[in-house]
Each structure stands twice: as structure tokens, then as C-alpha cells.
Amino acid sequence: MGGLTVTSSIKSFGGTLHKLSHDSTSTGTKMALNLFIPPAPPREPIKMPLLVYLSGLTCTGDNCAEKGFIQPHAVKYGIAVAYPDTSPRGAGVEGEDKDWDFGTGAGFYIDATNPPYDKNYKMYTYITKELPALLKEHYQEIDTERVSLMGHSMGGHGAMSIYLKNPGKYLSCSAFAPIANPVACPWGQKAFTGYFGPPPPTSSVESPTPSIWQQHDSTHLIKSYPQDTPMAIKIDVGTADKFYQDGQLLVENFEKAAREAKWGEAYVEVKKRDGYDHSYYFVSSFVKDHVDFHATFLLGVGQRRPDGLVVGEGAYQV
Numbered sequence: 389m390g391g392l393t394v395t396s397s398i399k400s401f402g403g404t405l406h407k408l409s410h411d412s413t414s415t416g417t418k419m420a421l422n423l424f425i426p427p428a429p430p431r432e433p434i435k436m437p438l439l440v441y442l443s444g445l446t447c448t449g450d451n452c453a454e455k456g457f458i459q460p461h462a463v464k465y466g467i468a469v470a471y472p473d474t475s476p477r478g479a480g481v482e483g484e485d486k487d488w489d490f491g492t493g494a495g496f497y498i499d500a501t502n503p504p505y506d507k508n509y510k511m512y513t514y515i516t517k518e519l520p521a522l523l524k525e526h527y528q529e530i531d532t533e534r535v536s537l538m539g540h541s542m543g544g545h546g547a548m549s550i551y552l553k554n555p556g557k558y559l560s561c562s563a564f565a566p567i568a569n570p571v572a573c574p575w576g577q578k579a580f581t582g583y584f585g586p587p588p589p590t591s592s593v594e595s596p597t598p599s600i601w602q603q604h605d606s607t608h609l610i611k612s613y614p615q616d617t618p619m620a621i622k623i624d625v626g627t628a629d630k631f632y633q634d635g636q637l638l639v640e641n642f643e644k645a646a647r648e649a650k651w652g653e654a655y656v657e658v659k660k661r662d663g664y665d666h667s668y669y670f671v672s673s674f675v676k677d678h679v680d681f682h683a684t685f686l687l688g689v690g691q692r693r694p695d696g697l698v699v700g701e702g703a704y705q706v
């Protein structure tokens with residue numbers, strides 16, 4: 389895993405944003421990472437939980453740190469926030485810098501299996517294994533067992549697919565304008581072809597074994613998510629989002645699959661936001677709702693959902 393370099397530490401909303409860099413064993417490259425730590429571990433010896441924010445196409449960990457405004461809400465609850473990068477950078481893979489929606493800045497939070505991307509494009513392992521281990525080693529005040537996922541666009545796909553692929557591991561999941569059905573949209577099809585190889589053959593009979601494409605598609609994953617496992621997903625999408633209008637997000641396909649799998653609104657909440665676009669003006673407008681939602685699960689403030697589901701056993705009170 390290697391050491392961690394603190395490039396700078398910047399005070400923000402009473403907490404500190406640490407700009408970090410480390411040599412990644414998953415990607416074989418140096419990875420940059422932002423980590424926001426609220427003012428003080430508020431309730432020692434209880435550690436602070438972690439919210440991981442996954443960014444969209446072309447982003448680094450800086451976009452949301454600079455204009456997502458999660459920090460004041462994270463300070464209120466005493467939650468640490470990690471903002472990882474969206475891909476390896478400078479891996480030297482041929483073609484990785486050709487397009488803005490594939491390769492550099494577009495890692496899709498999967499482990500590529502298709503050469504030449506299969507050596508470095510291992511963002512799934514990076515987010516699920518290396519990142520928590522790194523933070524556990526270097527930031528003892530963070531509880532890497534209490535983690536929730538949040539993301540935007542490609543990062544919404546990352547948050548949802550990682551949540552659904554690991555039932556019960558993450559406490560909650562939320563997404564702004566997620567790529568919710570990548571196997572069926574141009575962005576996802578391009579990325580999955582490059583990272584996994586050609587699309588799986590289509591058949592009128594649903595195969596019992598999901599293809600590698602389906603194994604990373606939230607709309608497919610929710611169909612087999614175990615009914616006896618906690619489920620907490622919150623999604624917002626703007627009606628003036630051009631990518632939504634162009635069929636890149638397909639949130640309605642995910643919502644339909646969720647309802648067909650009997651997950652009602654108390655478990656999978658989807659809100660259409662009238663007139664909002666795809667940008668951080670949209671993300672920052674609803675970020676408070678998302679952090680409030682995650683705090684319910686991360687801190688166990690003892691809320692009971694309308695369906696009777698008790699969320700978060702009171703670790704401590706806000």
C-alpha cells in the first residue's frame with residue numbers, strides 16, 4: 389500500500405481538507421485523494437464514520453470538494469468525507485487520453501478485465517479495499533466499518549453498483565444524476581466494451597448467470613439484491629439535465645426494476661427535481677438532504693422509516 393503524503397491541509401467550514409497522495413497497489417499509479425475531517429473526533433472513543441463521494445466523468449477529487457459543499461453538513465454530524473479520483477492517471481495505457489468519457493477521468497469504478505486496461509484500471513478494488521485499508525492505517529479516528537457511499541453521474545453509478553454488489557457492507561447509498569443502467573446507455577456501453585470486452589450476446593431468455601456487464605449494472609443488480617438485507621438508496625435527478633434527456637442516465641429503468649423487486653419508496657427513493665441540470669449547482673442544492681440521509685444510517689440517530697424499518701442502532705446521538 390505504501391505511505392501517504394499530505395500535499396496540503398486546508399481549513400474549510402471549521403474542519404480540514406487534506407490533499408493526499410499515495411502509491412496505489414490497485415492501479416499501479418500514484419493516486420490523489422481528498423479527505424475532509426471535521427473539527428475534532430466529536431465523541432471519543434467512538435470513531436467518526438466515513439462518507440465516500442465518487443465523482444463523475446472528467447472529475448478529480450477536487451470538483452466536489454470545491455463546489456459540492458458537503459463540508460458544513462459533515463461538520464454538523466462529525467462525519468469524515470473521502471473524495472477519491474475517478475481513474476488512474478498517467479498509467480501509460482495506449483488510448484487512455486483520447487476521449488473525455490473513457491480512460492483517464494472515466495474509470496467507472498470497475499476492475500477492467502480487457503487488455504490493455506486490465507493492469508491499471510482497477511477502481512473497484514481501489515474503492516472497496518485499498519481506500520478503507522489506507523484510511524484505517526493512517527487515520528485512527530475514522531471508523532472504516534461504518535461507511536456510506538454517495539456519487540454523481542458516473543460516480544452515482546459507482547456508488548449504487550458497489551452498494552448493490554456488497555449487500556449489507558455499506559450503510560446507505562445516494563446518487564445525483566446517476567448512470568443507473570450503464571449496459572443500456574452510450575457512456576456505459578463504450579466504457580464496458582473498453583474495460584470488459586464486447587457486449588454479452590442478447591437472448592430472449594434471461595441467463596441465470598449475469599454477464600460481467602450486468603454484474604456492474606445497478607438496474608440489473610437490484611433484481612437479485614437479497615430481500616432480507618438492509619436497503620437504503622436515495623437518488624435525485626434534474627429534469628433539465630441534458631444527459632438525462634439524452635438517455636445517458638436511465639434512472640427510470642432503475643426505479644422500475646426496484647419497484648418490480650418490491651423495494652418501495654422507503655427503501656429506494658427517487659426524486660425528479662424540476663428545472664435542475666447536471667452540474668454542481670444541482671448537486672450542491674440537494675447535498676444537505678443527502679448528508680442528512682446518510683447521517684441517519686451512519687450515526688444511528690434512531691429514526692424509524694415510514695415502513696417501520698429501524699435504521700442505525702444508536703451508536704451515538706447527534
Ligand SMILES: N[C@@H](CCC(=O)N[C@@H](CS)C(=O)NCC(=O)O)C(=O)O
Binds near residue numbers: 445540666668
Ligand atoms: N466534458 C463533458 C461534460 C462532462 C461533465 O459534465 N462532467 C460532470 C460529471 S458527468 C462534471 O461533474 N463535470 C465537472 C464539473 O462540473 O465540475 C462535456 O463537455 O459535455
